[in-house]
Amino acid sequence: MRPNKIIVLIGVFATMMQLNAQGCVAIRHFSSCVGNTLENNLLGPGDVQFGMNYRYFKSFRHFRGTEEEPDRISNNSEVINNSHSWDFFLTYGLTDRLYTSVTIPTVINTRSSLYEHGREERHTSFSRGLADIRIGVGYWLLNLEKHENGNVAVGLGLKLPTGNYNASDIFYNVGPDETPQVRPVDQSIQPGDGGFGITADFQFYQKVATNFFAYGGGFYLLNPKEVNGTRTFRETLSPILENEAIMAVPDQYSVRAGFSYSISNTISTSLGSRYEGVPVKDIMGGNEGFRRPGNVLSIDPGIAFMKNNFSLNLNLPFAVRRERPQSITDKQTxxxxxxxxxxxxxxxxxxxxxxxxxxxxxxxxxxxxxxMDEFKN
Known part of the structure; x- marks a missing residue:
């Protein structure tokens, strides 16, 4: 592929392939194992791309099914999560079409609630540190030089259980005589999930008109491990939650699609949608333990700047549909x-x-x- 074509494609795709999951108590931070943006994967042999992706969200709107419960905010009983995450990545081009990537994530999370502290006082629990490292490989199915206007890449990755899945903090009014106790923080703010995972992902782009492209992609994280051994203490809230006493290690998924337009050689914009979540049941392994299944449909606008080999991108997905489906415990009860x-x-x-x-x-x-032989003669 000619250098100028690569630069145009990188500028176009810098905004449109963010894979970080939407902000939701049900959906923990995760991204693909083979690069967080498509431009990281448009590499020649020996090329290196490194950088950082930052994500922030504040979750506080409660849903049962697709119905919101606005009274949770009005009566001050809502749970408030603030999540900050940084993905530090490095991608290396093995050939024109084959690339490999490693992502080292770190997180800082807080969770403010009433029900976890005896339902009498609002307190905040806290977690931070290294999350689950991901490594993977990806491959462009079509020759990049012969198919400059469209291509498809597939990837396979491994998620390592490097993050702490038993991070703990002080919980108030929960011990004997309402004394404080040290307990594991909620599953939604645990840095890790405690299991080895396998990811399968894909991404594509297709030129529609001059400087105008369609794009799409997604990933699925398979977590064969059923539970990680971390206690939730949910069984102390109600007898019907006895089978949620231990945290599950759930699957996770994300898909997205949209259009991107290159305004100039340095600025591009995109507009798409994404759908992501945690399923009620895993594809592999059992389904015991505690999980919050959920899914989010978002509209995802973005803008990017690139000059020479440096790029910046910003995406602001906002939710248009949120669902907390029935869990296995809900159905059994x-x-x-x-x-x-x-x-x-x-x-x-x-x-x-x-x-x-x-x-x-x-x-x-x-x-x-x-x-070289000619020079030697």
Whole structure:
């Protein structure tokens, strides 16, 4: 692929392939194992792309099914999560079409609630540190030089259980005689999930008109491990939550699609949608333990700036549909009692995704061996 074509594509795609999950108590921070933006994967052999993606959200709107519970805010009983995450990544081009990537995530999370502190006082729990490291490889299915206007990449990755999945803090009014106790923080703010995971992902782009592209992609995280051994203490809230006493290690998914337009060689914009969540049941492994299934549909506008090998991008997905479906516990309880039951989850209105990256190109000129022989004579 000619250098000027690469630069145009990188500028176009810098905004449109953020893979970080939407802000939701149900959906923990995660991204693909083979690069967080498509431009990180448009590499030649020996090229290196490194950088950082930052994400922030505040979840506080409670939903049961697709119905919001506005009274949770008015009566001050809502759960408020503030989540900050930084993904530090490095992607290396093995060939024109094959690339590999490593992502080292870190998080700082807070969670303010009443129900976790005896329902009498609002207190805040806290977690921070290294999250689950991801490594992976990706491959462009079509020759980049012959298919400059469209291509598809597939990837396979491994999620390592490097993050703490038993981070703890002080919880008030929960011990004997309402004394404080040290307990694991909620699953939604645990830095890690405690399991080895496998990710499968894809991404594509297709030129529609001059400087105008369609794009799409997504990933699915398979977590074969059923539970991680971390206690939730949910069984102390109600007898029907006995099977939620230990945290699950759930699957997670994200898909997105949209359009991107290059305003100039340095600025591009995008507008798309994304759908992501945690399923009620995993594809592999059991489904015991505690999880909050949920999904979010978002509209995802973005803008990017690129000059030479430096790029910045900003995406602001905002939720238009949020759902907390029935969990396995909800369904079992409904069958046993005959009464409808649907747990709740808190979701954010929007997410801030900001990325910065720098590319180091391998510009070494390779000399034909026959020419070298000529110099020796």
């Amino acid at each position: 409904e069958e046993l009692t005959g009464n409808p039951r649907n747990g709740d989850a808190a979701f954010a209105d929007y997410v801030i995704n900001f990325g910065i990256s720098y590319r180091i190109s391998n510009n070494k000129v390779k000399i034909d061996p026959t020419l």
